[in-house]
Amino acid sequence: MAPSSFHHTLFTASILLLSSCLSAAEKITYVVVGGGTAGLAVATRLSENADNTVIVLEAGSDGFDNTNIKNLTGPSIQALPGSSVDYNYHSEPLKFAANQVANMTRGKVLGGSSAVNGALFTHPSKSDLDAWESDFGAAGWNWTTLSAAIDSAEHFSTTARLASTESFHGSNGPIFVTQRTPTGDVWTKGVIPAVVATGGKESTDQSGGDPTGIWYSPKAMFPNSTRSYSANSYYLPNAGRSNLQVHVNSTVSRIVWGQSQNGGAAVATGVEYFDADGKNTTVNGDRVILSGGAFGTPQILELSGIGNPDILKPLGISTVVNLPAVGENLSEQPTSRYIAALAPNISNAGVQLTLNFESPRNLLNSTEWDKAHELIQTAPPGLSDTAHKALIKLFESDAPIIEFMGFPNPANLVFLPILLHPMSRGSSHIVSTDVKQAPKFDLALFQSPFDLYILTKATARARRFATQDSVKPFVAAEIAPGANVTSDEQFETFVKNSVGLSYHPLGTAALGSVVNKDLRVNGTANVFVVDGSIIPMQPAAHPSALIYGIGEHAATLLKAAPLSDDQNQHVRRFFEIHV
Ligand SMILES: Cc1cc2nc3c(=O)[nH]c(=O)nc-3n(C[C@H](O)[C@H](O)[C@H](O)COP(=O)(O)OP(=O)(O)OC[C@H]3O[C@@H](n4cnc5c(N)ncnc54)[C@H](O)[C@@H]3O)c2cc1C
Ligand SMILES: *[C@@H]1O[C@H](CO)[C@@H](O)[C@H](O)[C@H]1NC(C)=O
Ligand SMILES: *[C@@H]1O[C@H](CO)[C@@H](O)[C@H](O)[C@H]1NC(C)=O
Ligand SMILES: *[C@@H]1O[C@H](CO)[C@@H](O)[C@H](O)[C@H]1NC(C)=O
Ligand SMILES: *[C@@H]1O[C@H](CO)[C@@H](O)[C@H](O)[C@H]1NC(C)=O
Ligand SMILES: *[C@@H]1O[C@H](CO)[C@@H](O)[C@H](O)[C@H]1NC(C)=O
Ligand SMILES: *[C@@H]1O[C@H](CO)[C@@H](O)[C@H](O)[C@H]1NC(C)=O
Ligand SMILES: *[C@@H]1O[C@H](CO)[C@@H](O)[C@H](O)[C@H]1NC(C)=O
Ligand SMILES: *[C@@H]1O[C@H](CO)[C@@H](O)[C@H](O)[C@H]1NC(C)=O
Ligand SMILES: *[C@@H]1O[C@H](CO)[C@@H](O)[C@H](O)[C@H]1NC(C)=O
Ligand SMILES: *[C@@H]1O[C@H](CO)[C@@H](O)[C@H](O)[C@H]1NC(C)=O
Ligand SMILES: CC(=O)N[C@H]1CO[C@H](CO)[C@@H](O)[C@@H]1O
Numbered sequence: 365m366a367p368s369s370f371h372h373t374l375f376t377a378s379i380l381l382l383s384s385c386l387s388a389a390e391k392i393t394y395v396v397v398g399g400g401t402a403g404l405a406v407a408t409r410l411s412e413n414a415d416n417t418v419i420v421l422e423a424g425s426d427g428f429d430n431t432n433i434k435n436l437t438g439p440s441i442q443a444l445p446g447s448s449v450d451y452n453y454h455s456e457p458l459k460f461a462a463n464q465v466a467n468m469t470r471g472k473v474l475g476g477s478s479a480v481n482g483a484l485f486t487h488p489s490k491s492d493l494d495a496w497e498s499d500f501g502a503a504g505w506n507w508t509t510l511s512a513a514i515d516s517a518e519h520f521s522t523t524a525r526l527a528s529t530e531s532f533h534g535s536n537g538p539i540f541v542t543q544r545t546p547t548g549d550v551w552t553k554g555v556i557p558a559v560v561a562t563g564g565k566e567s568t569d570q571s572g573g574d575p576t577g578i579w580y581s582p583k584a585m586f587p588n589s590t591r592s593y594s595a596n597s598y599y600l601p602n603a604g605r606s607n608l609q610v611h612v613n614s615t616v617s618r619i620v621w622g623q624s625q626n627g628g629a630a631v632a633t634g635v636e637y638f639d640a641d642g643k644n645t646t647v648n649g650d651r652v653i654l655s656g657g658a659f660g661t662p663q664i665l666e667l668s669g670i671g672n673p674d675i676l677k678p679l680g681i682s683t684v685v686n687l688p689a690v691g692e693n694l695s696e697q698p699t700s701r702y703i704a705a706l707a708p709n710i711s712n713a714g715v716q717l718t719l720n721f722e723s724p725r726n727l728l729n730s731t732e733w734d735k736a737h738e739l740i741q742t743a744p745p746g747l748s749d750t751a752h753k754a755l756i757k758l759f760e761s762d763a764p765i766i767e768f769m770g771f772p773n774p775a776n777l778v779f780l781p782i783l784l785h786p787m788s789r790g791s792s793h794i795v796s797t798d799v800k801q802a803p804k805f806d807l808a809l810f811q812s813p814f815d816l817y818i819l820t821k822a823t824a825r826a827r828r829f830a831t832q833d834s835v836k837p838f839v840a841a842e843i844a845p846g847a848n849v850t851s852d853e854q855f856e857t858f859v860k861n862s863v864g865l866s867y868h869p870l871g872t873a874a875l876g877s878v879v880n881k882d883l884r885v886n887g888t889a890n891v892f893v894v895d896g897s898i899i900p901m902q903p904a905a906h907p908s909a910l911i912y913g914i915g916e917h918a919a920t921l922l923k924a925a926p927l928s929d930d931q932n933q934h935v936r937r938f939f940e941i942h943v
Contacts, residue, residue, distance in 0.1 A: 390927055395635055395649035397591040397664060399424075400476020400896040401908055402492040403655030404594035404610075405517065405915025406922075407551035408538075411608035413923055418607060419647055420613040421637050423660075424449060424473035427595065433479045436583065436715045438773070444480040446499035449473040453659065453695050453802050460788075460810035461698075461863045469867055470659060473756050475595030477657060480909055481867070483591055484717065485541045487514055488530070488903035491763045499754040502875040502936030505917075507573060510522060513920070514913035525692040526580045527570035538601070539912060543582040546772060550719050550838045553579075554631055555770060555777075556600045558832035559720055562825070570721065572575045575764055575904055579722035584908065589715055594912070613640035616656075618800040619668035619891060620646055621684060627934040629889040630670075630684050638799075650927060651890045654797040654897075655917075661897040665873065666794045670885060675793050676861035685887035689877035692746065694790040695902050698809045699769075699864040700819050702779040702826035703843040710838050712777075714939040718770040721784075721904060722744050722793045724761040727821055736821075746808065747790035750876070755785055764904040766822045768829070777830060777839050781822035782866050784904040787812035792872050809863055817861075820856045821838055830877075868907050873897035882905060882925065883918055894918040 373623070392415065396407045401423030411418040424663045426431050432440040446452060451470040457463040471477040482903040490507040515534030522528050523543040532542065556566055567577030584592045602608060615638045622633040652663045663937035667678055668686030671691060675682050706712060729734055732843040740759055743752040759765065765785055789809035795801065804906055810816045817858045823845065830839060841847075845858040873879055878886060883898065885891045896911045903910055 373828065380891070389415045391415050391417070392651060392927060393649040394419070394651050394653055395399065395647055396420045396653045396655055397635060398422060398473065398476065398655040398657060398660055398895065399595070399599070399610055399612070400655055400657055400895065402915035402918070403476065403653070404474070404598045405889040405912050406653060406655065406919045407608065407610075408598040408602050409916060409919030410922060411602065411605050414591055414607060415438045416460040416607060418609070419649065420608075420610040421616050421635065421647070422474050422610065422612050423615040424471070424612065426612050427473035427475060427479055430473070433473070434705050436483055436585055436589060436591055441482065449480055450500040450590060451659070451802070454539045455805045455807045458807060458809050458863065460808070461860050464863065466807065466865050468655060468865065468869070474591045474610070475597070477867070478584070479591070479595060482906070483585055483593075484719070485518070485582055485907040485909045486575065486583045486719065487571035487573075488509065488614070488905040489575055489764060491758060491761060492901065492903040492905070495758070496875060496900060498827045499757070499875075500750060502881045502900070504881055505875060508851060509917060510910065510913050511615075513847055514909050514916040516706050516916045517909070517912035520582070527568040528578075528582075529572060532569050532609035538597040539584050540586045540597065542585050542587055543580050544589060544714055544716040546580065546716040547713050550706070550710060550712045551770060554838045555718065555829060555833040557834040558829045561727055561832050561834065562828050564720060564722055567638045568647070570719065572788040575719075575721040578718055580716055581719040583715060585715070586729055610735045613642065615799055616664060617644075618664065619666060621668075625761035625796055628887075630887060630891075631889045636673070651892065651922070651930065654873075654891065654893045655862040655895045657895050658694065658872050658897045659803060659805065661873040661893055661895055662792050663794055663799065665690045665878075665885070667797065669801060670888070679794065679797050681797060685885070687878060687886055688875065691793045692789070692791050692871050693748065693751070693871040693874050693877065694803050694805075694807070695786055695871045696787055696790070696793050696807050696809065696867055696869045697782050697784060697902055698815065698819060699726070699866050700781045700823045701844055701862060701864065702781070702823060702830060704777045704830050705843055706775060706777055707838055712772050713774045714772045714774060720768040720770065721764040722766050722768070724759055724765050725762045725823060726810045727755040727766055727818070728887075732821060736814060736823045739812075739817055740787065742812075744788050744812040744845060745810070747812075748877070748895070751789075752787070754901055755787055758785055758878045765818060767904070768822070768826060774916060776843065777835070779826040779829065780864070781819060781826055783822070785902055786815045788815050792869070803925075805858070805867075810860065816859065817857060820852070820859045823859055824855050866906070868902065870896045870907060874900040876900060882921060882929075884933070888931040892918070
């Protein structure tokens with residue numbers, strides 16, 4: 365933490381001094397908005413260069429004394445949603461899912477959502493990441509570059525008796541990634557053979573570009589099973605750096621704009637924020653990096669006049685850059701569930717999950733595949749042509765479409781099927797000029813009938829796993845969907861009525877529509893987005909590993925980009941990547 369004696373006026377003066385003596389080794393002051401998953405990754409990496417000064421403003425507190433953050437067992441994880449480290453956001457009623465209101469947990473604490481998440485550390489598939497370059501036009505963003513960036517974040521350690529392939533992982537990064545041996549035989553002797561018996565397969569490591577199959581997926585945790593996340597693994601070991609300052613309890617309300625130049629690109633001079641004492645203040649910088657996450661980043665952009673004038677004008681915000689894609693293209697992976705009570709005396713506990721990734725050809729028989737293929741042809745409102753084509757391509761190439769999460773619940777056998785590549789697109793927009801008022805979130809889950817169809821078939825398949833001979837000795841009665849759910853219609857109603865979130869909202873400041881391949885916001889000289897908002901399409905993965913990779917890759921790009929790149933920013937430049 366910065367010393368509480370931090371003196372703002374002196375500090376601003378020193379920045380002015382720094383920026384007035386640029387030389388071969390450029391001195392660049394970065395202001396990072398949000399000390400979350402990607403924010404602390406990019407801030408820590410940028411501060412490796414002693415010429416950079418990096419100031420992080422985080423809305424939440426430091427959270428280091430919160431034992432529920434450290435401890436990854438069920439009761440601790442379950443105590444985080446709704447607590448002081450959660451923004452406690454709620455969705456608009458889900459119009460296509462029985463008008464339910466979903467609780468949308470997001471971390472409001474140093475570390476962001478990496479402090480409150482389930483800690484699964486999954487590498488995305490090659491086909492997902494190559495689509496960024498080939499389909500979304502983001503040159504240089506592909507499997508080769510991003511998987512290397514994820515590896516830079518990772519410190520993998522193998523565990524006795526569980527299969528893994530070390531070459532698929534990073535071994536020197538700050539985030540510890542560990543597998544634990546599961547207790548009992550439910551998974552090893554029951555579920556894994558059941559998946560294989562029903563046409564699935566066992567994986568020896570999902571991290572090499574093809575996650576297909578069931579595996580004991582590792583978590584971001586130290587060998588002692590406590591959470592390894594951006595605050596304790598990127599920031600804390602480097603907290604002594606004099607050029608890295610992290611201010612908690614500091615909520616950014618907007619970007620401060622200076623005179624624009626060179627063809628109209630908007631120039632940020634810094635940001636305005638409420639400091640730990642609630643005082644409205646500003647900090648200057650050469651570059652502003654927004655790392656507020658998929659909900660926080662579009663909120664700050666809109667509060668700063670970057671977005672759709674139809675949304676900004678009624679709130680009295682003048683448009684600085686007309687960029688209607690801000691806050692649009694929101695995607696979330698909906699979940700369903702399958703639960704059966706375990707038979708008496710079955711041991712099933714701990715922190716080790718299994719994940720089972722399956723493809724359309726695995727999940728669907730030929731009749732069902734034809735039906736799904738027909739449904740995927742119709743784009744729901746809000747889905748861009750680019751994303752629609754990319755999704756069809758993934759489906760036809762039999763890329764993973766469903767993941768079954770298997771939990772070590774002591775009383776029950778639990779599978780949560782997750783729809784990996786949803787078509788439905790929602791939005792996240794401000795409704796007030798007050799940063800402390802929650803934006804409005806339209807998740808649009810199941811607006812696409814394709815999404816509902818796939819998740820319905822997956823729920824039925826989960827029951828098939830649980831009723832295989834190998835699983836029978838471990839389970840008693842089915843709890844959900846329940847014995848009265850048998851027809852396609854009943855399964856579909858069950859899925860709609862019991863939909864859950866995977867807490868993977870992404871895409872609200874997407875590459876190719878809000879930011880260019882340098883992560884610069886279109887129409888600005890020096891504002892960048894570095895977080896999950898830039899992801900143009902859901903990966904077949906839990907996204908935190910990828911988001912650390914985005915922080916790593918962004919730092920590499922920014923370290924190599926001189927300030928003259930910002931000064932020479934013309935709006936035209938954006939078209940070079942946006943075809
Ligand atoms: C309950 C839950 C379970 C999950 N489980 C998993 C999992 O097991 N595996 C996995 O890979 N992923 C999981 N995820 C998803 C993953 O954690 C997130 O996608 C990822 O952490 C998001 O990273 P980010 O950098 O985009 O945003 P965040 O990490 O959320 O960071 C945003 C930061 O910005 C701050 N901020 C926002 N607005 C402002 C402002 N105006 N001023 C100052 N600061 C601001 C926030 O307080 C926050 O610290 C889960 C998420 C949740 C919520
Ligand atoms: C931040 O706020 C929390 C909760 O109000 C408080 O406990 C903590 O001391 C504050 N930290 C700082 C550095 O102001
Ligand atoms: C985590 O909490 C559980 C109780 O839920 C406790 O048994 C366990 O020892 C704790 N683990 C650590 C590493 O503190
Ligand atoms: C959603 O959050 C509210 C509090 O805001 C809580 O009362 C409710 O139990 C939560 N619902 C679920 C399903 O967790
Ligand atoms: C990925 O991006 C890098 C960096 O621009 C480039 O060298 C490479 O050719 C790209 N494509 C693939 C398939 O690696
Ligand atoms: C677990 O290991 C980490 C990293 O070595 C350490 O910082 C932490 O104190 C340990 N926690 C416990 C409860 O042993
Ligand atoms: C903070 O102060 C500035 C300068 O006085 C003012 O323009 C701005 O509206 C204030 N911001 C908030 C959120 O009150
Ligand atoms: C969504 O993103 C695409 C690029 O993937 C972009 O072309 C489109 O404009 C965005 N949609 C909206 C409604 O802004
Ligand atoms: C595919 O499964 C459906 C049930 O969803 C069944 O009615 C149909 O007969 C099956 N078709 C084939 C070709 O197996
Ligand atoms: C099955 O039974 C449960 C519990 O009694 C009930 O809530 C649900 O609506 C029933 N479903 C169907 C399809 O009848
Ligand atoms: C990028 O900004 C320029 C100028 O503001 C605008 O003409 C162009 O349409 C923008 N691109 C997108 C994809 O919004
Ligand atoms: C070894 C063991 O835990 N046995 C228990 C199995 O479950 C029955 C009934 O629930 C108990 O009575 C046994 O003690």
